[in-house]
Amino acid sequence: QKEVEQNSGPLSVPEGAIASLNCTYSDRGSQSFFWYRQYSGKSPELIMSIYSNGDKEDGRFTAQLNKASQYVSLLIRDSQPSDSATYLCAVIQGGGGFKTIFGAGTRLFVKA
Amino acid sequence: SQTIHQWPATLVQPVGSPLSLECTVEGTSNPNLYWYRQAAGRGLQLLFYSVGIGQISSEVPQNLSASRPQDRQFILSSKKLLLSDSGFYLCAWNKWGPYEQYFGPGTRLTVT
Numbered sequence: 768q769k770e771v772e773q774n775s776g777p778l779s780v781p782e783g784a785i786a787s788l789n790c791t792y793s794d795r796g797s798q799s800f801f802w803y804r805q806y807s808g809k810s811p812e813l814i815m816s817i818y819s820n821g822d823k824e825d826g827r828f829t830a831q832l833n834k835a836s837q838y839v840s841l842l843i844r845d846s847q848p849s850d851s852a853t854y855l856c857a858v859i860q861g862g863g864g865f866k867t868i869f870g871a872g873t874r875l876f877v878k879a
Numbered sequence: 880s881q882t883i884h885q886w887p888a889t890l891v892q893p894v895g896s897p898l899s900l901e902c903t904v905e906g907t908s909n910p911n912l913y914w915y916r917q918a919a920g921r922g923l924q925l926l927f928y929s930v931g932i933g934q935i936s937s938e939v940p941q942n943l944s945a946s947r948p949q950d951r952q953f954i955l956s957s958k959k960l961l962l963s964d965s966g967f968y969l970c971a972w973n974k975w976g977p978y979e980q981y982f983g984p985g986t987r988l989t990v991t
Contacts, residue, residue, distance in 0.1 A: 799978055810969055810982040811923070818977060855923070859978065865911050865930065866938075867980055871922035 773870035796861020881906035883983040898957040902970030910972040
């Protein structure tokens with residue numbers, strides 16, 4: 768059973784701090800990795816995608832991938848109350864298929 | 880630009896009643912299409928995916944079915960709803976080069 772594991776949280780950080788969200792995956796053949804943000808009652812929104820080892824930065828967001836450790840992380844700098852949401856880690860199943868495996872999500876609270 | 884629509888937005892149905900949820904995508908051709916379900920406080924469960932008209936793959940055996948009568952239309956159906964069918968139903972499509980998956984606004988189904 769291929770899995771994606773996340774700490775369910777909640778993770779609470781003060782406004783302006785760095786929020787660090789982590790994810791591990793079991794399928795060594797996975798090549799594509801994503802972070803989605805989901806506000807309560809809304810559908811998931813893609814915020815970051817990463818395909819190679821290292822860091823990828825987009826505004827206040829940085830995704831980090833380490834395929835050897837099967838580990839993906841998302842850093843949110845200068846956290847804002849509007850960043851309060853559930854963050855879903857997602858991994859494309861290896862083997863050339865089209866299926867995306869989602870983690871259960873980490874709830875983030877940013878305190879003003 | 881691409882847009883994905885789902886309707887209805889909310890639905891309350893009695894146990895044993897039929898179900899039909901519709902999803903359409905605009906601005907792209909021959910997308911892969913997906914149906915997910917998210918139970919309250921839970922992660923995303925892939926129900927069905929389709930790589931083309933009439934081609935449906937089922938991920939979870941249950942009383943739901945899916946159909947793709949047109950290239951950009953994906954329908955989720957049930958003949959008799961169960962209480963356990965309650966949840967947030969999400970349709971998604973993927974963009975190629977690189978692969979990314981985007982979600983529609985979702986349908987919140989409550990079976991009473």
